[in-house]
Amino acid sequence: MPKLKVGIIGSGNIGSDLMLKLxxxxxxxxxTMIGIDPKSEGLNRAKKxxxxxxxxxxxxxxxxxxxxxxxxxxxxxKAHIHHADLLNKIxxxxxxxxxxxxxxxxxxxxxxxxxxxxxxxxxxxxxxxxTIPIVHAVNQICEVEYAEIVATIASRSAGPGTRANIDEFTxxxxxxxxxxxxxxKGKAIIILNPADPPIIMRDTVYCLVDGDMxxxxxxxxxxxMVSKVQDYVPGYRLxxxxxxxxxxxxxxxxxxxxxxxxxxxxxxxxxxxSSAVKVAEELAKVxxxxxx
Amino acid sequence: MNxxxxxxxxxxxxDGSHAVGHSYSIEQVKSVAQxxxxxxxxxxxVSHGDxxxxxxxxxxxxxxxxxxxxxxxxxxxxxxxxxxxxxxxxGTVEHLREAENxxxxxxxxxxxxxxxxxxxxxxxxxxxxxxxxxxxLMMAHMVSTEKLVEQAKLMENYGADTVYVVxxxxxxxxxxxxxxxxxxxxxxxxxxxxxxxxxxSLAMANTLAAIEEGATMIDGSVRCLGAGAGNTQTEVLxxxxxxxxxxxxxxLYKMMDLAEDVVAPLLDKPQEISKGSLVLxxxxxxxxxxxxxxxxxxxxxxxxxxxxxxxxxxxxVGGQEDMIVDVARELAKK
Numbered sequence: 001m002p003k004l005k006v007g008i009i010g011s012g013n014i015g016s017d018l019m020l021k022l023x024x025x026x027x028x029x030x031x032t033m034i035g036i037d038p039k040s041e042g043l044n045r046a047k048k049x050x051x052x053x054x055x056x057x058x059x060x061x062x063x064x065x066x067x068x069x070x071x072x073x074x075x076x077x078k079a080h081i082h083h084a085d086l087l088n089k090i091x092x093x094x095x096x097x098x099x100x101x102x103x104x105x106x107x108x109x110x111x112x113x114x115x116x117x118x119x120x121x122x123x124x125x126x127x128x129x130x131t132i133p134i135v136h137a138v139n140q141i142c143e144v145e146y147a148e149i150v151a152t153i154a155s156r157s158a159g160p161g162t163r164a165n166i167d168e169f170t171x172x173x174x175x176x177x178x179x180x181x182x183x184x185k186g187k188a189i190i191i192l193n194p195a196d197p198p199i200i201m202r203d204t205v206y207c208l209v210d211g212d213m214x215x216x217x218x219x220x221x222x223x224x225m226v227s228k229v230q231d232y233v234p235g236y237r238l239x240x241x242x243x244x245x246x247x248x249x250x251x252x253x254x255x256x257x258x259x260x261x262x263x264x265x266x267x268x269x270x271x272x273x274s275s276a277v278k279v280a281e282e283l284a285k286v287x288x289x290x291x292x
Numbered sequence: 293m294n295x296x297x298x299x300x301x302x303x304x305x306x307d308g309s310h311a312v313g314h315s316y317s318i319e320q321v322k323s324v325a326q327x328x329x330x331x332x333x334x335x336x337x338v339s340h341g342d343x344x345x346x347x348x349x350x351x352x353x354x355x356x357x358x359x360x361x362x363x364x365x366x367x368x369x370x371x372x373x374x375x376x377x378x379x380x381x382x383g384t385v386e387h388l389r390e391a392e393n394x395x396x397x398x399x400x401x402x403x404x405x406x407x408x409x410x411x412x413x414x415x416x417x418x419x420x421x422x423x424x425x426x427x428x429l430m431m432a433h434m435v436s437t438e439k440l441v442e443q444a445k446l447m448e449n450y451g452a453d454t455v456y457v458v459x460x461x462x463x464x465x466x467x468x469x470x471x472x473x474x475x476x477x478x479x480x481x482x483x484x485x486x487x488x489x490x491x492x493s494l495a496m497a498n499t500l501a502a503i504e505e506g507a508t509m510i511d512g513s514v515r516c517l518g519a520g521a522g523n524t525q526t527e528v529l530x531x532x533x534x535x536x537x538x539x540x541x542x543x544l545y546k547m548m549d550l551a552e553d554v555v556a557p558l559l560d561k562p563q564e565i566s567k568g569s570l571v572l573x574x575x576x577x578x579x580x581x582x583x584x585x586x587x588x589x590x591x592x593x594x595x596x597x598x599x600x601x602x603x604x605x606x607x608x609v610g611g612q613e614d615m616i617v618d619v620a621r622e623l624a625k626k
């Protein structure tokens with residue numbers, strides 16, 4: 001089967017983790033790693049892996065646009081706004097892992113197929129990727145009036161970008177809970193825990209539903225959803241059975257990373273990169289079948 | 293008015309929110325804030341216990357929108373400044389703007405003691421809005437003095453007017469408070485504050501240690517109306533400082549009266565050091581966990597002390613209330 005050529009913009013933690021995941025893909029061929037710091041560990045690693053490296057950012061790629069059809073943007077919201085415009089002009093698809101949220105939100109298990117034709121899709125946040133599937137699972141059985149999520153991540157796995165703009169996490173995740181999860185109102189909280197050894201990412205989802213709840217069906221819907229997410233994030237799991245109390249559902253989750261570039265505790269970064277790869281693979285299938 | 297040497301922030305209408313299950317009403321806030329204003333308390337903090345935006349299933353829903361409570365407090369204060377607390381990750385700069393617009397004049401931006409860099413955005417916005425700005429380093433007992441100084445300096449660089457050592461668990465001992473405040477005085481040029489909890493009956497001793505080392509911004513809660521066993525009891529502190537000839541500018545008799553006549557009736561039972569709150573201090577656990585742990589203990593039929601001690605062992609930080617049920621459930625299975 002032919003593979004679709006892809007590239008990564010950004011050679012930090014997320015870009016480097018994406019690189020290792022893409023090397024395993026059966027539908028995507030990682031051809032290019034785009035950075036701005038020739039000394040960065042990410043670019044050096046790419047060189048060792050035999051991937052074409054561009055050291056002068058997006059400008060370098062624009063001179064060689066045939067290197068990739070889909071670009072992953074793992075830079076910052078601000079840089080992404082610049083990249084998105086340039087890449088749109090030359091007809092490239094972009095999977096945005098920054099909080100820029102220019103394009104529609106995508107969660108692979110919920111709305112992937114709706115946006116296969118869109119030029120720019122946004123991966124929301126790590127907390128969103130971990131919790132929106134659960135909100136959606138509950139909402140399929142009974143209407144979710146209010147959903148609230150609490151993401152607790154190891155301090156070491158929160159990079160300087162996340163820290164400088166922590167409001168972007170809460171605001172973007174809340175929107176995702178509403179727009180993609182289907183809750184009438186959403187709220188997101190993020191907590192950084194500095195414990196050493198670092199804690200594995202934990203997410204708690206609370207849903208308040210309208211009317212009577214068929215407990216068995218709600219639980220089953222959650223179990224089904226967890227197994228769907230596990231298809232692309234193997235370390236995604238329930239810490240306990242869902243707790244149902246009146247009209248409130250509480251779900252405790254844990255996300256252990258695959259330990260590619262980042263250690264296992266960084267489930268928050270792993271779920272972002274895994275979800276982004278999943279989205280690109282789906283886009284690639286469509287794009288490749290269109291060509292035939 | 294006497295010149296103040298120590299500036300008191302009354303936190304009963306914020307920290308006390310935990311103790312009353314976030315049930316404050318507009319009338320209650322008005323009566324307390326008005327009495328505090330008449331007693332000439334310089335700062336009155338009003339917010340959900342977990343700060344702006346804290347109303348949630350995780351921490352407890354506010355019975356009355358905190359923004360209405362802030363407005364209510366502002367409406368009755370002639371001299372006192374109304375302050376708000378904000379924990380980045382829970383509240384956002386939008387909450388801060390809204391509160392400022394309603395008349396809040398002091399912003400206290402709180403982070404776990406190792407995570408000061410998440411406060412940059414909020415401290416800068418608060419400064420731009422013209423608010424007096426405080427960096428609030430919570431769970432200060434969990435790190436070395438060197439780490440505390442490093443984090444406090446970040447907040448100073450972001451533009452905070454004051455940095456607080458916050459003993460959220462009520463776990464610090466007086467000599468540890470001294471050491472911390474002294475180090476901050478040596479390395480920082482801005483004002484230093486101290487916020488205690490009385491879980492080990494050391495809030496007053498710790499506060500005096502802090503003042504002795506040069507802290508000038510001090511938190512208290514009338515009748516100990518704060519999380520866990522409450523904070524340094526404000527009206528008692530005023531009396532003690534008067535005996536020490538340290539000027540707070542606050543009217544002691546008015547404080548005693550409002551404590552007895554206005555605040556005491558708000559409490560179902562007087563604040564005391566119960567075994568639960570004692571364990572908070574002993575195990576070094578965030579004080580607002582107390583009532584959540586008591587509820588989880590009942591539900592899963594386990595000893596709340598075992599829950600709190602286990603949370604302490606796991607180095608849980610402020611805001612991780614979801615861990616309480618999780619740990620209680622695990623203990624019940626054993």
